[in-house]
Amino acid sequence: MMPDWILSPARLAGVGGLLVAYAALCARVAWTVRRQRLDVLRDNDAPAAAGDSPAVLVAYASQTGQAESLAHEATRMLRESDLRVTLLPVDAVTANTLGAHPRSLWLVSTTGEGDAPDHALGFVQNVLTERVDLTGHEALVLALGDREYRHYCAFGERLQQWLTAQGAKSEWICVDNMSCSALRLWQSGVSALRQELLCDAQESRPGPPVEEEWLLPPEATIFRLARRTLLNAGSQGGALYQLDFVVNDSDLPHWQSGDLASLCLPADPEHARDYSIASIPADGELQLLVRQSTRADGSPGVASNWLCTGMNVGDSVALTIRQHSSFRLGDNANRPLILIGNGSGLAGLLSHMRARIAGGQGEQWLLFGERYPAHDAILGEQLRQWMQRGRLARLDLAWSRGSGERTYVQDVLLQQADVLKTWVERGAAIYVCGSRQGMGQGVHHVLTQILGDEGLRVLSQSGRYRRDVY
Structure with a gap:
């Protein structure tokens, strides 16, 4: 059974330390963004045989990696036909980028009740609010979602409406839970675009053959x-x-x-x-x-x-x-980790704790919420042993039911605000896994309270704030 207690917080260092840490964080973000831009330039070099064929923009917004994987697959197929392709996450797409490409493919996920993926928020705020002349532009949008949510393709639909309003000729396909029949429609659309581009570039000569099912799932x-x-x-x-x-x-x-x-x-x-x-x-x-x-x-x-x-x-x-590239450890493997979740969301956090324990890497702080301490102490003995052996630096638990006051994981996080700031100043990364409604939204709100909008944005851009919420 998990111990029903919360560790008392350590006090913060001075304001000077906070400023130094923030400056270091900004420098780290600048370096990360520069490295990502260099990777994009390297990956988007035009193939030698592309000639003067028009470039296609392939843009993706992915929360769990599905849209990104499909974007890479579409890019591979087009490049194997010696066509020029620019592959970008939507947060790297600007009005100028769109203007430089006569055609675009969009692969975008919707999370929760109609939200864009976390990394796409800048695109939503900075591009989807602009007026851009896209007259003559042709676009195909693949919108991924899950019909269990009412607005399961809302972000893709919003993107489609924006493209049309800017004068683009745009079509979209809404996919429920990776439906094979809907994905085949998408595959047909991309294959038709490929053939059209090849005919334009090669004076109506047919292009090289492509396997009938190029959009194949990974091997099971x-x-x-x-x-x-x-x-x-x-x-x-x-x-x-x-x-x-x-x-x-x-x-x-x-x-x-x-x-x-x-x-x-x-x-x-x-x-x-x-x-x-x-x-x-x-x-x-x-x-x-x-x-x-x-x-x-x-x-x-x-x-x-x-x-x-x-x-x-x-x-x-x-x-x-x-x-799941957006929830892997990546550059955070050796950082202190703040792991926040509830219910079955413990699974995604457990894998990180186990990987770090096996590799002897870094400090870990788990904040976890469930219902009753008497019945919902999920893997409590395992967590208790990790605490005793020093594998977990901190363990904070929240119980929303029981004899005491109702407490949720975001409440505990707010109580530990000073400790959170100290960990972030020391370079910690924050991982959140579990339900979007309630926990996910509440934790995001509290983190914004504690770190500020800009502080949380900087963490997100540097890959130090990652979420897998559903």
Whole structure:
């Protein structure tokens, strides 16, 4: 059982230390941005055979890596046909960039109830509010979302409307949960653009053949469910299970902490579901934490119900490992980490803690929220042991139910504001994983209170504030 206590905060150093740390942070951001721009210039060198063919802009806004992966795949296909392509995240796209490209492909995700991905907020504020003459420009927008949310393609729709309002000829495709049929429509649109460009550049000669299904998913691995453990017996919330998968006849595929496991259900092969991986390859198994969810009408969630009660221990399932570049450790591997989450969001944080413990890297501070300390102390013994052995520097817990006052993880974060500032001054990165509604929004609001809009923006731009909220 997790200890129901909160560590008392250390006091801050002087204002001078804060200014020095902030200056160092700004310098780090400038270096990171410069390095990213150099990477973009390197990756966007035109192929030698491209000649004077018109350049295509491929822009992506990705929260979990799906849109980014599809953007890279479309770019690869076009470049293999010796076409000039500029590949950029939307936060690097400007009005001048658009004006320099007669055609564009957009691959954008919507998060939560209609929001743009975190890294796209600057684009929303600085470009989507501008008037830009895009007369004659042709665009194709792929909008990724999840129909379980009411406005599941809202960001893509907003982008489409903006492009049209600027005079562009624009079409869009809304994709529910990586629907294969919708992705085939997108593939057809990109292939048609490719052929049109090749005909223009080669005086109507057909281009080199392209495989019929170039938009293929990454290779899946067959896993077997070795164990399923109920982690919150007696809880009034949804049952939360730990699922341990193993591979029988081959080695585990490689993944990094922060990555995702994607699967399609036997009853719904058209739609893939993503789950945070809680383990690392060195553990010898792939571990998920899955909440058995219930829809608003009382019916069980299709994917979670199958994983938690439908499949039997010993059954096999095809899982695809997906890189989640925006939630990996990356340059933060050796920094102090502030890990914030609730419920099944502990999975994405566990993988980082385990990776850092295995590598002997850095300090870690976990702030975690659940319902009742008596029933929802998820993996409490493991966390307690890590504290005792010095693997966790701090552990702060929030209980929203029980005999005491209701406390949420954002409340604990506000109480520990001085400690948070001290950690950030020392270079800490902040990772948030769990529910968007309530926890995710509340934590973001409190972090803005503590660090200020500009301080949080600087952390986000430098990759030191990363979120996986759903």
